[in-house]
Amino acid sequence: MAERAPLDLAPSEGLERTSGEGRVLLLACGALGREIVDLVEANRWTAFDIQCLPAKWHNTPELIVPALREKIRANREHYESLYVLYGDCGTGGLIDTMLAEEGVERIEGPHCYSFFTGNAKFLETADDDVTVFFLTDYLARHFEKLVWQGLGLDRHPELLSAYFGNYTKIVYLAQTKDAGLEAKAKAAAQKLGLGYEYRFTGYGDLASEMAKRA
Known part of the structure; x- marks a missing residue:
C-alpha cells in the first residue's frame, strides 16, 4: 500500500485522533466522531482509521457529497476497503447515487436517529414520531451552539414558533447514560x-455495522 496522509478526525470535540492497522477507512459525519472512537476503544478494534467531515454541514448538505467523493478517491488506494458512516443527511439521495458510482457502501438508514435506534425499530414508531424533534448525545451536548444559535434564535426568539410550532416534544435518543446530558436535553x-x-x-446499528468490518 502507498504511504498514507496524516489522519484527520475533524471536528470531534475533545477527541484524540485514532489510528489502527489501517485496513479499513471509516468516512464519517463529525457528529458521530465521539461515538465511533468510543466504540473503537471499548472493543479494541485495530482495523480502523477514521476521517470525519464537519458536522455543521448538515445545514449545507450540498457540501457533503462532493467532499465524500474527494475523500474516497484520495484514500482508495491506501486501504483494503472504505466504509461510510453517514445517513442520507439531507442530500436527497445524492449520497447513495455517488456511493454506487464509487463502489463504496454506507451504513443503512436515512439519518443517525434511525440507525442509533435501530432501523427496524425506528420504522415501527415513525408514524407516532412525526411531530418529534430528536436529540442525540452530540446534539444534546451542543444544543446551544448548533440549534439555538445556529437557527438564530438567540438573536430572533420570535422565530421560535416558525421553526418549532409543529413539534410536540423532544425525544432524547441517548447513546450513553449520562445525567449531565439528560439534564441538557430536558x-x-x-x-x-x-x-x-x-x-x-x-449505539444501535452503528455498533453492529462497525463490528462486521472490524
Whole structure:
C-alpha cells in the first residue's frame, strides 16, 4: 500500500485522533466522531482509521457529497476497503447515487436517529414520531451552539414558533447514560416549549455495522 496522509478526525470535540492497522477507512459525519472512537476503544478494534467531515454541514448538505467523493478517491488506494458512516443527511439521495458510482457502501438508514435506534425499530414508531424533534448525545451536548444559535434564535426568539410550532416534544435518543446530558436535553425541551421523552438506544446499528468490518 502507498504511504498514507496524516489522519484527520475533524471536528470531534475533545477527541484524540485514532489510528489502527489501517485496513479499513471509516468516512464519517463529525457528529458521530465521539461515538465511533468510543466504540473503537471499548472493543479494541485495530482495523480502523477514521476521517470525519464537519458536522455543521448538515445545514449545507450540498457540501457533503462532493467532499465524500474527494475523500474516497484520495484514500482508495491506501486501504483494503472504505466504509461510510453517514445517513442520507439531507442530500436527497445524492449520497447513495455517488456511493454506487464509487463502489463504496454506507451504513443503512436515512439519518443517525434511525440507525442509533435501530432501523427496524425506528420504522415501527415513525408514524407516532412525526411531530418529534430528536436529540442525540452530540446534539444534546451542543444544543446551544448548533440549534439555538445556529437557527438564530438567540438573536430572533420570535422565530421560535416558525421553526418549532409543529413539534410536540423532544425525544432524547441517548447513546450513553449520562445525567449531565439528560439534564441538557430536558433544558432544551423547556427552552423550546416542548414535551420531553428519554429513550436509551446505545449505539444501535452503528455498533453492529462497525463490528462486521472490524
